[in-house]
Amino acid sequence: xxxxxxxxxxxxxxxxxxxxYIFFRLLTETGMRIGEFLSLDxxxxxxxxxxxEAEGKTGRKVYYFSEDLANHLAIYIKERxxxxxxxxxxxxxxxxxxxxxxxxNHYISNCVIRLDIEKRISCHTFRRTLNTLRKxxxxxxxxxxxxLCHKVSDVNFSCYVKLNYYDYIQLxxxxxxxxxxxxx
Numbered sequence: 001x002x003x004x005x006x007x008x009x010x011x012x013x014x015x016x017x018x019x020x021y022i023f024f025r026l027l028t029e030t031g032m033r034i035g036e037f038l039s040l041d042x043x044x045x046x047x048x049x050x051x052x053e054a055e056g057k058t059g060r061k062v063y064y065f066s067e068d069l070a071n072h073l074a075i076y077i078k079e080r081x082x083x084x085x086x087x088x089x090x091x092x093x094x095x096x097x098x099x100x101x102x103x104x105n106h107y108i109s110n111c112v113i114r115l116d117i118e119k120r121i122s123c124h125t126f127r128r129t130l131n132t133l134r135k136x137x138x139x140x141x142x143x144x145x146x147x148l149c150h151k152v153s154d155v156n157f158s159c160y161v162k163l164n165y166y167d168y169i170q171l172x173x174x175x176x177x178x179x180x181x182x183x184x
Contacts, residue, residue, distance in 0.1 A: 037054070
């Protein structure tokens with residue numbers, strides 16, 4: 001996908017279903033795997049520090065997002081916490097349950113059809129697009145691995161380089177390919 005196609009899809013969602021907009025904007029900016037994403041709970045989100053913790057196949061991972069998205073998420077989380085539900089899921093379906101992958105893929109397919117985008121787009125496409133755009137920006141492979149929560153294979157890096165929260169935020173902001181095009 002191109003940046004313009006991502007923006008077109010997110011703009012469509014913004015005006016047609018704000019909850020899906022937040023859902024896909026977070027997916028777009030973090031590059032999180034959909035399985036990790038669907039298992040998110042409200043307490044996994046830290047809006048002030050601009051990160052979200054996800055449980056993945058290989059353990060707990062931390063993904064970062066933009067300040068603009070943090071503002072949207074602050075509004076969303078207030079509304080979400082006011083909804084009565086048996087689930088603590090960050091994103092709830094109309095039935096007040098966690099979304100199913102099938103529902104999400106169905107929604108994105110319908111958006112793509114309505115917008116006349118002639119590509120097969122799934123949730124994973126957003127992750128792949130984010131990584132591709134960062135590569136085109138000149139983002140080093142090790143930084144891309146860190147930002148997508150892949151294991152860093154360089155022994156020197158994994159043993160001797162210890163980044164703190166502010167380093168990760170700066171790294172995210174530096175290599176955010178959606179800077180200025182998604183800000184509302």
